[in-house]
Amino acid sequence: MARAGTLIESVMKDIESKIASRAYLPNTRLPSVRAQAKAMQVSISTVVEAYDRLVAEGCIVSRPGAGFYTSGPIAPLNLTHIGPKVAREIDPLWVSRESLESTAGSLMPGCGWLPSEWFYQSGIKRALRNLARTHSLDLTEYAPPKGSQAFRHFLQRRMLSHNIEVTAEQIMLTESGTHAIDLIGRFLLSPGDTVLVDDPCYFNFHALLKAHRVKIIGIPYTPTGPDLERFAQAIKDYNPRLYLTNSGVHNPTGAHLAPHVAHKLLTLAQASELVIVEDDIFADLETTRSPRLAALDGLDQVIEIGSFSKTVSASVRCGYIAAKQDWIEQLVDLKIATSFSGNRLDSEIVLQTLTDSGYRKHMEKLHHWLAKQRQSTTKKLINLGIQPWIQPKDGMFLWCQLPTGKNATQLARDCLSKGVVLAPGNVFSQSQNAHDYLRFNVAQCTDEKIFEVLAWALDQQI
Amino acid sequence: MARAGTLIESVMKDIESKIASRAYLPNTRLPSVRAQAKAMQVSISTVVEAYDRLVAEGCIVSRPGAGFYTSGPIAPLNLTHIGPKVAREIDPLWVSRESLESTAGSLMPGCGWLPSEWFYQSGIKRALRNLARTHSLDLTEYAPPKGSQAFRHFLQRRMLSHNIEVTAEQIMLTESGTHAIDLIGRFLLSPGDTVLVDDPCYFNFHALLKAHRVKIIGIPYTPTGPDLERFAQAIKDYNPRLYLTNSGVHNPTGAHLAPHVAHKLLTLAQASELVIVEDDIFADLETTRSPRLAALDGLDQVIEIGSFSKTVSASVRCGYIAAKQDWIEQLVDLKIATSFSGNRLDSEIVLQTLTDSGYRKHMEKLHHWLAKQRQSTTKKLINLGIQPWIQPKDGMFLWCQLPTGKNATQLARDCLSKGVVLAPGNVFSQSQNAHDYLRFNVAQCTDEKIFEVLAWALDQQI
Missing domain, CATH: 1.10.10.10 (Winged helix-like DNA-binding domain superfamily/Winged helix DNA-binding domain)
Incomplete structure (x- = not known):
């Protein structure tokens, strides 16, 4: 009984x-x-x-x-109830809150952004002073529906230089890269649709897609892009609506999409009407340009999005969507309905910073710092028996495997108790098979204490 | 055949x-x-x-x-396909785009915001200069999940002074007031739910709710608040999930909620578990404080939202949600999932402007200007046979009825051809029975040409 x-x-x-x-x-x-x-x-x-x-x-x-x-009106949407239950430490939302809430004292080798002093602060400050001097509509007025025309022309030139055919009218500014993906999701997805992501992928993609109540399928990521056989099989099995990926520097692996994989991938997508959202947020961290699906496709089935939170500022926010004309017009309607206008002041600050004569020089310095930090961090991690999956050419991330038998979630828990916030592998993995992986941000690994705490925490696990 | x-x-x-x-x-x-x-x-x-x-x-x-x-993947969401077809000129999204896109030359007596020179620009500029001087995390770092603590404490004090019991932890910053309502909608609503709005109400509520694919029921608005009999009947007939309204200065009518209506309304809502979203965006335009549902209810079934786009800047965006604790925690998760972080720089600029010693003085001047403009605009409109529905005590709006037989949509079309953008009544009306009404913004009515064009356009209609 x-x-x-x-x-x-x-x-x-x-x-x-x-x-x-x-x-x-x-x-x-x-x-x-x-x-x-x-x-x-x-x-x-x-x-x-x-x-x-x-x-x-x-x-x-x-x-x-x-x-x-x-029944009729139901309980509110609860994101943590959607999808399989996972331990708190590998719940993407928990990791986000932990990193975003962390106080000045804590070390964050797992977080996804640059330290404050690595940004081009003097450029941002110059833009602020400029704006404080002029009587400008940018201080008080709503933005036009697609956002600043000057910014859209800047983005057009930038994309053309990357061989992406686009007009300024095909570009709409958004509040951020995440906002861009969210709008596209609201535009193209219905609850129950299937979306493909890389496994591993940027962990907030999981939380974002959960909010759209879609089925998420992870495609194993290889050092040259997604596993094409699994990609083709997933198209056959699930008839997915979207594939969401980073080109350029892949998050969290630091890998680059190889040209032959890009071509094959696009061919598969085109045969099935799968829409690809290519998140180009790390564009300015690339030293050698890898292929863009948006360039190969001509913005037909591929939508390009991006933002400047990794290179200009995470506080002054501005993202964009580039897509075919009639989609952009409908996305503008959706943006007006759901946020009325865009952030005009921020887009102006970001544009002034990007077009400041010092920006390019700053980026060159940043590339140099990152290369140095990738090298030294790699060495220190290998000394601890932590092995990078690949040696990335660009960017801030190292995707690393722990010594046999060690568990990343337990490691993250132990390190947190010592004020070190890690990013355990399963946060990035739809299949939850990255239990012995971690993502490191080399730009956040300058403090020796991180490696001492890591060594201590590894010793805790027998 | x-x-x-x-x-x-x-x-x-x-x-x-x-x-x-x-x-x-x-x-x-x-x-x-x-x-x-x-x-x-x-x-x-x-x-x-x-x-x-x-x-x-x-x-x-x-x-x-x-x-x-x-079939499986379907055509993208098309907002203009949702709901009854209306003429282009009274499609809320069309009106928004027309106002947001309008160039420097056009006159906009129908738009919903203050002219650039009426904002407290010197305060904004001072904040920009301050931020340019300091080495501040506000320039580059992500915001904490709920947004700036200092700002939340400021809002808490402000709400307490309005007799709304709230802690700083019950407040979350958003990108804007619209973003606040959108997040609440995603949290509480499912497609097919019913939402009550005032008839007339702020026109973008219609577009926003369409994007949530809910059924919208308009409750006739009276000079003291919504018609209570119709409100009670709608609760009985539709079991609605939400009621979305402005307290304080009502958009577009300029009316104030009367205390006895507020009490009765809340009693009806509490008997039915209806959640009320009270949009307090015009708070700083009030000279005499009208009751707030959030104060009567104690933030149990009432959620308060607000922003500063009507009083500080429409370009520097920052909104907020105040609600019961467990709802706020879940709204934070939803915010992280769908926009990752908030706009830290903007919230700092808005906070510095609001707490600048000159802000209060500027508001007093603004109240004075608005009172003067309400008076003079009313006189000019009455001269044309255009009759204000009520004489509002505060704010920028006049809700006006045209002379018998005249049509507001036609008037808007004719005036647009002369560079004058109006806001015809049916944009604000769910029942589409405001065909002879217009909303005027007195702050945008300083140019005599507006009244000349209006006179001419009225003459076009026999």
């Missing part, structure tokens, strides 16, 4: 969590008792009892002759 | 448009042939033929034994 009680309760819990996560939408018919029993591998009487109790609780309603339905 | 062809095509068009607007979600079962025929009041054979042709076009699929289903 106790066991049956437990079983009924677990069926109830499962249904309640499906309602909370909106796997079951409000005012929607639940599976029949028979189907539910089969799906949950319990008896029909267990489901009957569970449904009855849920009706009594007001969680679902019985419509005579029509079956059981979820 | 020709007629049957037309009928079949119109059934097909109707279904296609429901798919485009996602009234029919992808991979979802269509109504049975019999149900569809009944709903559309056509014969069964017409629906059979329409379904067959849609299958041939690949728009829907037939699953033997299970009926007809919408």
